[in-house]
Amino acid sequence: MNTAPHHVRIWPTVESIPVSAVTDKPPGHLGPVRAAAPADTVAGAVGTGRDTTGGDAAGHDTHATTGHDIHTTTGHGPNAPTGRPGAPTGRDTRPATGVGTAGAQPRGAGARGNSAAEMGFSGDPEQRGDPGDDMLHAQRIWDGSLAANRLDDAGVTAERQRVAIAEVTASICLIIDGWPEDVWASVESVLEYTDAHVLALDLGDVDGAGEVLHKLALRHPDRITEWRVAETPHWRGGSATWGACRAKLLRLDTSEVHVLMETSIALAGDALTPLVAAVADGAVAAGRRGAEPSPDGTEWHEAGPGPVRALRGDLMAVRRSAAIGALPEDARYGGNADLELSLALKGELVVPSDRLPVRQLRHHDVSPEYRDRESRRNHDNVLRMLSAS
Structure with missing residues (x-):
């Protein structure tokens, strides 16, 4: 038996890690699974369905993350609220073109020559605008009130979700395949922002x-369970495959939500509570990012919020009992294997309505030849599943 520093056992392969024979406990605290909607009614428009011109809940810029140019407006248009409290009359009542821009008009197709001047600013960062401009003052009060109400609503919703899933068990499961700085940041963030147990499988x-x-497991023995194998990842020249690793973690887990x-x-x-809450409420799985196929199934586009056809696996919560048997254990690489898992699950897949507070550390690239070959192999399986559905 090999022993690593600090007396942690190293198993020879992923397959050699023993698993208890009883692994599929009934999901006692989860509601019944909702049936998936017909494929032609799921998700609707391509894209996130959110206002992506701003940032996520953590204040990060999210406009470039969708891969699509999405323009969503809030508070304006034919269905926008009217009669704002305190708004003076007798001024220019043309619809506002943006936050704090009442009466401003675009100077070209989709462009504005000097938006600061239109609001009474010179462009100088120290200039605060005309203090006597009642319209601008009312606009600021209105925008501040809306922002406060949204924060209040988000806080109430989050607390209700936490109460609703207080007895639901969930484990966050990680494959450790290099990039030690990211491992530290990723695991620490889970420990900081969730109460979930961490199950981690290190490959080589x-x-x-x-x-x-x-080191993290020694610091937090009550929060982290680690397994280490000598096998290195298939996508980095070794023999441990994505499907085998994910299947082992699934069977080592005893939580209701994996x-x-x-x-x-x-x-x-x-970012975990909204996902677990969606699963507890009837979804078979919930994820940060949804995906919808093109009509011929050859391309997948980001989709959501709401019911979607598939979920991406960078952050995805699934009923553990449903995932056993659905996970593609023969997948050597994770690219598009998450789509295979999604299509094999029986029930509704959803993306929460609010953008989850998640930040990208870096993309863990592999050789382009390997990525393209294995992703294509997985995608061929996805096409077969789509044609059979």
Whole structure:
């Protein structure tokens, strides 16, 4: 038997890690699974369905993350609220074109020559506008009130969700395959923002990532369970495959909700509660990012919020009992294997309505030749599943 520093056992392969024979406990605290909607009624428009011109809940810029140019306006248009409290009359009542821009008009197709001047600003950062401009003052009060109400609503919703899932068990499951700095940041973020247990499988201590995991496990023995194997990842020249690793973690887990997470991301807030709440409420799985196929199934586009056809596996919560048997255990690489898992699940898949507080650490790239070959292999399986559905 090999022993790593600090007396942690190293198993020879992923398959050699023993698993209890009783692994599929009934999901006692989860509601019944809702049936998936017909494929032609799911998700609707391509894209996130959110206002992506701003940031996420953690204040990060999210406009470039969708891969689509999405323009969503809030508070304006034919269905926008009218008769704002305190808004003076007798001034220009043309619809506002943006926050704090009452009466401003675009000077070209989709562009404005000097938006600061239109609001009474010179462009000088120290200039505060005309203090006597009642319209501007009323606009600021209105915008501030809306922002406060949204924060209040978000806080109430989050607290209700936490109460609703207080007895639901969930585990966040990680494959450790290198990038030790990201492992540290990712695991620490889970410990900071959630109460979930962490199940982590280290593959070959690539670049010292396994030792980073072990140090964290020693610090937080009540929160982290680690397994280490000598096998290195298939996508980095070894023999441990994505499907075998994910299947082992699934069977080692005893929670009602099994959470797939990649160490290429870190939480910037409680991103877990909305996912677990959606699963407890009837979804078979919920994720940070949804996906919808093109009519011929050859391309997938980001979709959500709401019911979607598939979920991406960088952060995805699934009923553990439903995932056993649905996870593609023969997948050697994770690219598009999350789509295979999604299509094999029986029930509704959803993306929460609010953007989850998650930040990208870095993309964990593999060789382009390997990525393209294995992703294509998985995608061929996805096409077969789509044609059969």
